[in-house]
Amino acid sequence: MRNRNNKLRREAIARKERYIERAIFGSSLLSILIAIGIFVVLLWGSLPFFSEVSLTEFFGGTKWTPLFHDKHFGIWPLVTGTLLTSAVAITMALPFSLLASIYLSELAPRKHRQLFKPIIEILAGIPTIVYGYFALLIVTPWLQQWIPDLAGFSSLSAGICMGIMIMPMLITLSEDALRAVPSELREGSYALGANKFTTVTKIVLPSAISGIGSAILLSISRALGETMIVAIAAGQKPNLTFDPRESVETMTAYIVQVSMGDTPTGTVEYRTIFAVGLTLFGLTLIMNLCSYYLKQKFQNKYASL
Amino acid sequence: MQFQFLSAIVSTNNETIGNPMSDRQVILRTESLSASFENKKILNDINLEISKRNIMAIIGPSGCGKSTLLRCINRMHELIYGSTLSGRIYFENKNIYDKSVDPILLRRRIGLVFQKPNPFPSMSIKDNVLSGLWLTQKINKKTDSDHLVENALQQAVLWDEVKDRLDDSSLSLSGGQQQRLCIARALASKPDVLLLDEPCSSLDPIATQRIESLLLSLKNTYTIVIVTHNMRQAARISNTTAFLLSGRLIEYGETTHIFTSPQETQTEDYLSGHFD
Known part of the structure; x- marks a missing residue:
């Protein structure tokens, strides 16, 4: 009788555990399904667009004027606009972030680190619309003092603010990569009579390089997808240029423009946002995959240590 | 039983290396050395002399401060x-903790x-x-250094195993080879x-034996101080042995003496396996 009771209880527990396992599995499945769902919606929305506009025109054209009477559907002005603002952002953010992460991980006394870390995290919490207005109302007028022919909207101004925006992420991820370098390597270097500077530059940085590369790619991916700052401060003029002083339109800013405007649904103008969205998705996906690959490489290297 | 066994190792070892300590020049000397870590005392008043071109083994149970002594x-x-x-700590009669000494x-x-x-x-x-250089x-990076590499790897008895793949990643080596590479470095x-x-705690017996014979071959050129938890290893390779217990130096002297006729009962207890 008692054995039978125990057996029943064990079965009840096992059943309960099965439910819990299923619930957990379901939650993780849901996030994958959502990602697939977004991709499918983008693809589904783009198909009618590509039945009207050829792929050669889309990826070969250099003029983007879907909202005008004389319609052209060449994506390149939006792509260069996106790449240009992101390039300004990463150029701006990388030197500072790298030095800051080296300071935080290798040099800072504990007290400084405890002070700086929360401040950097606050920087990450600033809404991007604030950065957008900051770029438009403060950075652009200030830059115009030095660069007289800077346009009112420019990829330089937006890129600089986007650089400030991605800095906390870049600092945190690079610092993680540096901290993941085993302390045995630092000690090994010191034991050979190396000083702190050589240890950091010749041992720690080279050992963390793939992790830092992964951090850079993730930050670029974040910059590519950033919307508010560029929509406000970079302008809305699709412009095939590599001059950061000029006004450009990024892919995200274009999507905002169409979504907020009075473009009727079902028209080819409206469907452009799916094609642009899909292109952006592809671009960030490539960045994220490269970042993932570098991260794996980084982790495998230290698996044996 | 264990104790007698260790004595046996020492007596065979002593025939090949036996050199009375008194003949030797002292290269390192610690004077009332105490060390602590976050208010926890790890080393307590250590007075130890290490002589030149000699292998000294530091033995003692885990947590007795062996590694800390080495790192000091x-x-x-x-x-x-x-x-x-x-x-x-005097190194060639100069206190290394003097302000004028650059630790680097x-x-x-x-x-x-x-x-x-x-x-x-x-x-x-x-x-x-x-890397050290x-x-x-x-x-x-431009210096012609092939002979330096070969010399160091020969000394570390690794040359024959790696001479054809000097440009491979150091992580492609086995644990024992990696440790010999660190010695070569x-x-x-x-x-x-x-x-x-x-140095041998994460290695298999064959790799351990290689490193031990390597150390014996180096002792005429270098002063070697080895921390080991393996008493047989200490008996096999060292000329002098220091025994540490809870941060105190219980005794030190010629390995033969320490292993055959220790002065302190604590040493005797440890050697016969009463600790650890």
């Missing part, structure tokens, strides 16, 4: 956050090999050997003293 000798102890130290220059003369092999993963086998700007900087912190 090349000023690595102070790199750990929360560490403090008092007392003096000191570490170039007193090399340290760690418990876990730690070759630099970002470098090839060859570059690892040269490269990190201290004694050579640059330390030797390439031409130190006077080589400190080894349980």
